Amino acid sequence: MAAGDLIEFGKLLGAGLAMGLGAIGPGIGIGLLGAGAMQAIGRNPEATGQIQINMMLGIVFAEAVAIYALVAALIIKFV
Amino acid sequence: MDELMSDVMEPVMGEEGCLPGCLTGKGCLIYIVIIAIVAFLTTKLPVVMPEISLPAEPVFTIPGVGFAVTNTLLATWLTMLLLTVGSIAVTRNLNMVPSGLQNLVEWGLGVLLGLAESVAGERGRKFFPLVATIFIFLLVSNWMGIVPGFASVGLIHEAPHGGHEVHQVSVLGLNLNILQAAEVGEDDTGWTVFSFLRSAATDLNTPLALALISVVMTQVVGYQAQGLRYFSKFISFKDVLGLIVGPLEAVSELAKIISFSFRLFGNVFAGEVLLAVLAFIVPYLVSIPFFALELFVGLMQAFVFAMLTLVFMAMATMGHGSEGEEH
Numbered sequence: 500m501a502a503g504d505l506i507e508f509g510k511l512l513g514a515g516l517a518m519g520l521g522a523i524g525p526g527i528g529i530g531l532l533g534a535g536a537m538q539a540i541g542r543n544p545e546a547t548g549q550i551q552i553n554m555m556l557g558i559v560f561a562e563a564v565a566i567y568a569l570v571a572a573l574i575i576k577f578v
Numbered sequence: 579m580d581e582l583m584s585d586v587m588e589p590v591m592g593e594e595g596c597l598p599g600c601l602t603g604k605g606c607l608i609y610i611v612i613i614a615i616v617a618f619l620t621t622k623l624p625v626v627m628p629e630i631s632l633p634a635e636p637v638f639t640i641p642g643v644g645f646a647v648t649n650t651l652l653a654t655w656l657t658m659l660l661l662t663v664g665s666i667a668v669t670r671n672l673n674m675v676p677s678g679l680q681n682l683v684e685w686g687l688g689v690l691l692g693l694a695e696s697v698a699g700e701r702g703r704k705f706f707p708l709v710a711t712i713f714i715f716l717l718v719s720n721w722m723g724i725v726p727g728f729a730s731v732g733l734i735h736e737a738p739h740g741g742h743e744v745h746q747v748s749v750l751g752l753n754l755n756i757l758q759a760a761e762v763g764e765d766d767t768g769w770t771v772f773s774f775l776r777s778a779a780t781d782l783n784t785p786l787a788l789a790l791i792s793v794v795m796t797q798v799v800g801y802q803a804q805g806l807r808y809f810s811k812f813i814s815f816k817d818v819l820g821l822i823v824g825p826l827e828a829v830s831e832l833a834k835i836i837s838f839s840f841r842l843f844g845n846v847f848a849g850e851v852l853l854a855v856l857a858f859i860v861p862y863l864v865s866i867p868f869f870a871l872e873l874f875v876g877l878m879q880a881f882v883f884a885m886l887t888l889v890f891m892a893m894a895t896m897g898h899g900s901e902g903e904e905h
Contacts, residue, residue, distance in 0.1 A: 559882050563837070566844030573847070577632050 514572040521568020528561035613863075620861045630851055634781040635772040637733075649732070649773055650781035657719040657778060697885070698892035701803075705891050708795060712788060713884035716779065720846060720876030723777020724869060729850065732773030779846040779879075782839060789838035792887040793831060800894030808894070834890065838883065845879045 536554035540547050634648035668683050676684050690710050695702035722728060778784045800808040812828045814820030849872045856865040 555878065556882065556885070559841075559878055563841040563844070566848060567840055569848050570840055570844045573630075573632065573851075577630060 510575055514576040517568050517575060518572040521571070522565050525561045525563075525565035528564075529558050532557045532561060616862045630854070632847075634776060634783075635732075635735075637772065637774060648781065649729075649776040650778050650784060653719065653722065653728075653775045654778040654784060656775065657715060657722060660722075661714065661718060694888055697888055698895075701892065701895055702888070705799070705888055708791075709884045709888045709891075712792065712887060713880050716788070716842070716880035716883055717877060719778040719784075720880060721873065723780070723846065723850065724853065724872045724876065729773050729776045730771070731775075732771045734769045735772050777846055777850060779842050780850055782843045785839040785842040786835070788842070788883065789835045792838060792883075792890070793835050796887070796890045796894050797831070799891045803895035838886070842879055842883055845875055849875055 532554055536550050539550050543550075634650040636646035636648050637652060639646045668679055672680065687710065690713065691703070691706055694706045694709060698705055797808075810816075810820075812824045814824050853865050853868055853872060856868055
């Protein structure tokens with residue numbers, strides 16, 4: 500195997516691992532957020548609007564971590 | 579084709595009446611015609627696998643200065659032009675009783691102002707111009723970026739590696755080069771498109787500039803509200819704890835710049851890549867629901883950027899002891 504191939508192999512593997520491992524945490528986080536919001540709506544259906552807005556904000560923060568992983572993966576792959 | 583039609587229509591044709599959402603014979607025919615047209619288009623105009631490049635492509639260079647104007651910069655200017663012309667058009671003849679466009683804009687600004695005041699209290703009105711500008715600018719630039727055709731028309735350049743074949747067609751006496759799906763071999767020269775426009779936030783420079791504005795203005799606002807006392811957050815000799823926490827606070831201000839800029843850049847760039855790749859995998863149809871998703875993401879990112887700026891500013895104006903969590 501040539502050195503270039505080895506580097507390419509490492510890059511592809513690294514990009515995949517970065518995105519895959521980086522998505523675990525945000526996945527759990529978004530799941531917890533969704534579950535919490537559903538419970539809250541179930542207990543207090545009048546507050547649905549307020550809860551949904553806050554849930555969205557929370558999800559965006561959790562999702563941002565996955566986005567960082569994606570940026571890292573993209574940089575590994577394309578730069 | 580006939581077999582497919584009868585297959586699709588059988589379960590719904592037998593029932594009498596039509597519930598909402600069910601397919602009638604005519605409706606079914608329309609879907610089949612659409613699918614046939616798309617299938618025809620896919621063979622005639624195949625979608626080209628887009629060249630994904632992180633840095634923005636230069637469109638032209640200003641001679642003498644050597645300043646390369648990139649396609650994201652052009653998109654930023656277009657956004658600015660649109661907003662400037664739009665606000666002039668809206669405010670040209672104002673009425674006490676608003677109607678039409680003025681009514682819409684007043685309603686939108688009213689909602690934003692109400693939100694700002696509910697988060698930051700009295701100071702919300704002071705932070706409002708900057709925060710709302712960030713929101714409107716990002717909203718327009720994000721939504722502009724997903725208009726079909728926005729980022730797919732451009733000049734064909736020689737690709738650095740790989741690339742596609744080019745097919746020349748003549749339309750009304752103009753020679754147009756259309757990129758073909760076929761990729762060239764390793765040794766031949768391939769071609770790729772440098773589009774004229776590309777969503778402003780897909781270049782890290784734009785989010786970085788906005789993040790710097792936001793973080794620097796947070797310090798300015800904090801200084802205005804608390805005077806020199808504001809900086810005791812960073813350097814404090816009162817006790818050991820302040821000595822340790824101070825540098826941490828300073829680092830967290832720097833981390834804000836990174837998290838602001840990468841969140842926006844990552845979301846918008848990932849959205850563009852997602853749309854392009856989906857259009858390549860299943861042409862024309864499958865990317866349509868994802869356009870709706872990208873509309874939502876564009877709105878949400880603009881909202882989050884503006885909201886966080888507002889919250890950080892509100893936190894900076896309040897004294898010690900009332901600091902919320904850092905992101």
